[in-house]
Amino acid sequence: MPGGYAGKFLDVDLTRKKIEDTKYDDETLEAYFGGRGLAAKILWDRIGERWPEVDPLGPDNIFIALTGPMTAIYPGARICCSGKSPVSNGTVGSTASTEFALELKTAGYDGVIVTGRAKDPVYILVTDEGGEIRDAGHLWGKVGEETIKVLNREVTAELTKRKPGVGLWREPGMIYIGPAGENMVRNAAVVTKICHAAGYGGYGSVMGSKNLKAIVAKGRGKIPEVYAPEAVKLMWKKVHEHLMKPRGMRRWGTGYAGWSVGAETSSEPVRNWQEEWHDERRFGGPRFENRFWVKKYWADFNCTTSCMKISCIKTGRWKGDITDMPDYELQAYCGTNLGIFDPEDNIHISALIDNLGHSGINGPNTMGFAAELYQRGILTEEDLGFKLEWGDAEAFTKLAWLIAKREGIGDILAEGTYRAALKISEMKGVDVTKYVVHVKGIEIGAHGTRSDEDYTHDISYAASVQGGDHTSVAVDGYSELSAAVFTDCAVFCNFCFYGVPQELVFDFAKGVTGFPITRESWRRETGPRIVTLQKALLLMGGPDVFWEPIKDDDNPPRFYEPLPSGPYKGRTTDRELVEQKRGAYFETLGWDERGVPRNETLERLGLGDLEPAMKKLRK
Amino acid sequence: MIRKPGAFTKNIFIRSVLVDIKTSGGYMGNPIWIVRDYERCSGCRRCELACSMHHEGWMWPEASRIRVFMPFPGLEVPHLCAQCDDYPCVESCPVEALTVDEDTTAVLVDREKCTSCGECIDACPGKVPFLHPGDNKATICDLCGGDPECVKVCHEARYDALQLVEEGMSVQRKLFAMDPLVVAKDLAIKLFGEKGEEVI
Numbered sequence: 145m146p147g148g149y150a151g152k153f154l155d156v157d158l159t160r161k162k163i164e165d166t167k168y169d170d171e172t173l174e175a176y177f178g179g180r181g182l183a184a185k186i187l188w189d190r191i192g193e194r195w196p197e198v199d200p201l202g203p204d205n206i207f208i209a210l211t212g213p214m215t216a217i218y219p220g221a222r223i224c225c226s227g228k229s230p231v232s233n234g235t236v237g238s239t240a241s242t243e244f245a246l247e248l249k250t251a252g253y254d255g256v257i258v259t260g261r262a263k264d265p266v267y268i269l270v271t272d273e274g275g276e277i278r279d280a281g282h283l284w285g286k287v288g289e290e291t292i293k294v295l296n297r298e299v300t301a302e303l304t305k306r307k308p309g310v311g312l313w314r315e316p317g318m319i320y321i322g323p324a325g326e327n328m329v330r331n332a333a334v335v336t337k338i339c340h341a342a343g344y345g346g347y348g349s350v351m352g353s354k355n356l357k358a359i360v361a362k363g364r365g366k367i368p369e370v371y372a373p374e375a376v377k378l379m380w381k382k383v384h385e386h387l388m389k390p391r392g393m394r395r396w397g398t399g400y401a402g403w404s405v406g407a408e409t410s411s412e413p414v415r416n417w418q419e420e421w422h423d424e425r426r427f428g429g430p431r432f433e434n435r436f437w438v439k440k441y442w443a444d445f446n447c448t449t450s451c452m453k454i455s456c457i458k459t460g461r462w463k464g465d466i467t468d469m470p471d472y473e474l475q476a477y478c479g480t481n482l483g484i485f486d487p488e489d490n491i492h493i494s495a496l497i498d499n500l501g502h503s504g505i506n507g508p509n510t511m512g513f514a515a516e517l518y519q520r521g522i523l524t525e526e527d528l529g530f531k532l533e534w535g536d537a538e539a540f541t542k543l544a545w546l547i548a549k550r551e552g553i554g555d556i557l558a559e560g561t562y563r564a565a566l567k568i569s570e571m572k573g574v575d576v577t578k579y580v581v582h583v584k585g586i587e588i589g590a591h592g593t594r595s596d597e598d599y600t601h602d603i604s605y606a607a608s609v610q611g612g613d614h615t616s617v618a619v620d621g622y623s624e625l626s627a628a629v630f631t632d633c634a635v636f637c638n639f640c641f642y643g644v645p646q647e648l649v650f651d652f653a654k655g656v657t658g659f660p661i662t663r664e665s666w667r668r669e670t671g672p673r674i675v676t677l678q679k680a681l682l683l684m685g686g687p688d689v690f691w692e693p694i695k696d697d698d699n700p701p702r703f704y705e706p707l708p709s710g711p712y713k714g715r716t717t718d719r720e721l722v723e724q725k726r727g728a729y730f731e732t733l734g735w736d737e738r739g740v741p742r743n744e745t746l747e748r749l750g751l752g753d754l755e756p757a758m759k760k761l762r763k
Numbered sequence: 764m765i766r767k768p769g770a771f772t773k774n775i776f777i778r779s780v781l782v783d784i785k786t787s788g789g790y791m792g793n794p795i796w797i798v799r800d801y802e803r804c805s806g807c808r809r810c811e812l813a814c815s816m817h818h819e820g821w822m823w824p825e826a827s828r829i830r831v832f833m834p835f836p837g838l839e840v841p842h843l844c845a846q847c848d849d850y851p852c853v854e855s856c857p858v859e860a861l862t863v864d865e866d867t868t869a870v871l872v873d874r875e876k877c878t879s880c881g882e883c884i885d886a887c888p889g890k891v892p893f894l895h896p897g898d899n900k901a902t903i904c905d906l907c908g909g910d911p912e913c914v915k916v917c918h919e920a921r922y923d924a925l926q927l928v929e930e931g932m933s934v935q936r937k938l939f940a941m942d943p944l945v946v947a948k949d950l951a952i953k954l955f956g957e958k959g960e961e962v963i
Contacts, residue, residue, distance in 0.1 A: 216822070217822065243833070246824065250824065250825065289962065292835065292836070293835070293961075293962060293963065296834060296835070296963075309879075309881040309884075309894065310881075310893055310894040310896075310899075311881070311884045311890060311892060311893025311894055312832075312842075312890045312893065312942075312943070314825075314830060314832055314833075315832065315833060315834055337836040338836045339836070363825070364825040364896035365823075365825070365896065366819070366821055366822065366823040366826075367821070367822040367823065367824070369821060373820075373821060377816060380812075384809070384919075384920075388919060388920050388921070438837075438954045438955070439802070439805075439837055439954065441803070441805040441922060442805055442806060442837065443805040443806055443807035444806070444807075445806075445807070445808050446807065446808065446809060446812060447805075447807050448805075448807055448809065448920045450805045450807065450920075450922075454836075454837045454954070456954060456955050456956070456958070458955070458956035458957075458958075463956075463957065463958070464955070464956075464957065464958035466837070466955060466958065
């Protein structure tokens with residue numbers, strides 16, 4: 145067996161209450177590596193030609209939580225969640241930093257594959273002895289913090305009972321959903337550690353559709369051994385040396401960007417992206433740090449980047465709210481995008497969103513969309529049951545709860561921004577899809593393209609197989625493959641990757657697995673294989689929405705409106721560049737001019753069994 | 764036993780009376796302790812990786828002599844031997860598998876003698892020792908013979924949640940073994956205020 149892998153996957157059928165171990169051969173592991181890539185492979189193998197008919201929120205979908213061979217060994221351990229996405233109808237590799245990944249691997253599992261649907265709420269417990277399905281009736285309806293508290297107590301007590309003499313048991317690792325996931329809010333997140341989330345893809349609702357509240361793991365074994373341990377130990381030190389260099393990411397994380405991205409690069413969503421600029425220094429980093437940060441260097445397993453900082457509100461109306469900084473994405477989406485420029489309100493909305501199990505980017509994107517419809521008089525106080533003015537944290541609190549519980553207008557908005565827009569357009573007789581900021585049903589991360597000053601540009605989202613996902617964007621069809629596509633498959637954190645020489649990272653990968661992997665081989669073969677498979681599944685789509693090649697490989701209308709304010713006033717996304725670069729991107733990856741993978745590409749990448757499905761899509 | 768110049772004497776004396784002392788050899792400094800600053804612990808757990816690579820040859824957090832408990836996100840409690848004045852663990856061992864290193868004052872485990880009875884765990888006021896997930900033997904921090912790996916990696920990262928202190932007037936009395944949940948509950952109040960009362 146190649147190094148780094150625990151060697152087996154826990155395969156759980158919730159309908160039949162059957163659990164078994166599944167293994168993948170070395171060739172499959174080398175070809176798809178882990179995480180995002182392997183998940184897409186498992187999905188295609190198991191769902192296959194039925195793809196367009198399978199309802200992502202039905203029992204035929206598969207929820208997958210995978211580590212990768214480098215997880216927990218390379219700095220910044222993460223878990224990668226996947227499945228057929230209820231928002232894009234393709235697949236997303238959606239990752240979150242968590243000790244759950246470590247516990248899974250030390251319990252002897254590389255991942256958990258969940259099929260079917262439990263009759264009543266359950267959670268899955270994974271230990272050295274294997275997996276088991278346990279009742280979660282008492283957890284259903286609980287918010288994140290409560291879920292952690294109860295599961296920590298319960299599982300630690302149970303493990304102590306089973307093996308009492310070995311000393312103190314440490315708390316387990318876990319991923320879970322909040323009420324939003326339970327009620328199948330389409331873009332809900334899989335959450336961990338109160339404020340870390342696998343947000344893109346809507347996998348919280350997939351867990352909810354299976355009546356699966358959480359997966360909890362506790363392992364006592366070694367981290368899986370590697371191909372070249374002495375080399376890996378040395379490289380582990382070297383990578384950490386890079387991460388420990390004094391730099392802004394360590395000191396501030398992204399917690400100072402709520403002001404600076406708006407003011408400097410003018411690419412921050414403000415009031416549902418009607419603007420991307422603001423210069424509100426009252427929303428600056430020091431206002432968060434000086435008043436609310438109670439822990440300045442917070443890290444996940446095997447990470448010295450420690451970009452996280454914990455905020456806690458100790459006084460006033462939001463007393464008791466705890467979250468991370470919030471990070472930039474949530475400062476933007478739970479702040480400026482809702483017209484909120486007050487740090488206290490922003491921390492509150494962020495903590496609430498996490499606790500409810502909304503995705504901190506995608507959920508508030510829908511809330512901002514609703515607020516714009518209210519601003520335009522399309523949604524009224526009567527529709528909502530209250531006024532929804534920009535900046536009104538009380539009103540957005542109500543709205544977050546309504547969506548999580550699918551009550552009133554929340555039931556429509558719980559379909560995610562794009563699908564909610566389709567419904568509201570029908571309901572109101574006006575086209576509101578032009579106010580939706582998404583690509584392929586995935587609401588766009590908080591980095592705009594119009595100013596062209598941020599790291600996101602013309603085709604970043606438009607051509608990406610993960611749509612609006614800001615963590616893995618299309619660049620030039622080449623360099624992205626050895627960056628986010630790789631980290632999502634090896635499953636470690638991007639923030640333990642940028643700043644480390646790529647040669648070192650790929651040497652690390654080779655030292656861990658023993659595969660003859662290089663940056664070039666990843667860019668030429670493994671990366672394209674994974675992205676091409678994802679593209680095929682995205683094109684197959686269905687059953688409720690099918691994306692039209694080219695037409696849907698584009699930015700939302702708002703991204704072509706000129707910026708109305710700020711230093712880059714008047715700038716907008718260059719349509720000509722989008723078209724030309726999109727064509728070049730497809731060409732580089734061996735896809736035809738409409739973005740459908742060519743037959744010879746499929747053959748070259750070992751994806752020949754996709755040909756019948758792709759043939760139907762070619763013109 | 765030989766007392767070194769500058770070494771604080773009172774507790775060494777107590778130890779020499781109460782427990783069997785032997786030397787691990789090599790270390791020439793004064794007795795040492797690892798002091799924890801919980802607020803500064805990021806929860807990266809590189810200490811566990813460094814410890815297990817040193818003692819086990821590979822990354823094995825559950826076999827690490829220092830274990831970071833995290834009963835609620837943000838409450839990270841590095842848990843390891845505090846070298847009590849009276850060494851109740853050493854006293855409790857029915858087969859004399861536990862001894863005290865004369866130089867560092869760390870507790871040393873004779874894995875051949877250990878019967879995995881768990882008496883040392885029960886005797887420890889902080890429930891620090893544990894049975895190794897591999898060989899099931901009592902496992903306690905040995906201070907790496909005087910140059911602890913955990914402290915080094917913590918310092919490298921400039922967290923300094925773990926610091927090495929040499930024995931001095933009553934230094935060791937400032938440290939005593941505590942249940943990590945008790946530590947975390949106190950820490951919760953400090954970090955989260957009133958909310959801290961309900962998170963664990």
